[in-house]
Amino acid sequence: MDTMRDRFCTVAGGLLDEDPRLAVVLAVISGDRFQDAAKAHPDRVIDVGIREQLLVSVAGGLALTGLRPIVHTFASFLVERPFEQVKLDLNHQGVGAVLVSAGASYDIASGGRTHQGPGDVALLDTLDGWTVHVPGHPDEAEALLRHAAADGDNLVYLRLGDQVNRVPQPVSPGRFQVVREGRTGVVLAVGPMLDAVLEATSGRDVTVLYASTVRPFDAATVRAAVGRAAAADLVLVEPYLAGTSADFANGALADVPHRVLSLGTRREELRRYGSARDHVAAHGLDPAGLRERIDGFLQP
DSSP states (O other): OOOHHHHHHHHHHHHHHHOTTEEEEESSTTGGGGHHHHHHOTTTEEEOOSOHHHHHHHHHHHHHTTOEEEEEEEHIIIIITTHHHIIIIIIITTOOEEEEEESTTTTTGGGOGGGOOTTHHHHHTTSSSEEEEOOSSHHHHHHHHHHHHTSTTOEEEEEOOSOOOSSOOOOOTTOOEEEEOOSSOEEEEEGGGHHHHHHHTTTSOOEEEEESEEESOOHHHHHHHHHHSSSOEEEEEEEEETTTTHHHHHHHTTTSOOEEEEEEEOSSOOOSOOOHHHHHHHTTOSHHHHHHHHHHHHOO
16 A cells, blocks of 8 residues: 555645645655656646755745645744744635645654644644645545645645554544444544554444544534433544644533543653554553543443
């Protein structure tokens, strides 16, 4: 199976052939994968070098001319490093773009903290109007990229990573899916966390929801699922900073006495490099770690 990043590069290159309004803006990362596209569309494939602030500023300028820029690099270089440019050159100017990251929270574990971006979605939450997609499979990544490219002039963040689920889920941007129904509580799995959540809750009488789009937050589906459960207990399992969606979940259930458990990467920095798998286990996001905490929370 190809990776999400592989699929993105292939599909984005093809989209340039189909839609003259699209442009791809790079900062070296994945530049080798767009060589053919750059030859075919030299004015719409732009590599700014290792200048991430310029990467976003160029995208803002292209958007002002009427183009739909697709902007790509690793998550920590796409959202955190040029955040001022995201805030001013996109949001403040009132123009749209599609930001497509790679590396997720800690895929590039050997790169150390500079290449880790678990706070990206939380940071974008400080700005207005962002749609955030977190696919769990390359097929979902392709569908969401095509949707984002055609999504008018909206601001879209597509978060790609190496961790994937075995089977793709149907993509319905803005809607959570009911994967399994139960009575003792609700677990919302985001993107690549679905397989681990399903294994962790195997044999448990819980509802499992799946989200490949987390912003906007589908409050209606969460409310309905919690309303069908015997207890108003909700567990959020996100592949980035724990608690990122807690405020949205609490808002969805504001008029209902409820409990929310937020699972994700801890704020504590893991200073040992290790592998991505080591980071998953250290944050308790493997099936065993999830099972222990979900069971402890949902037990009567």
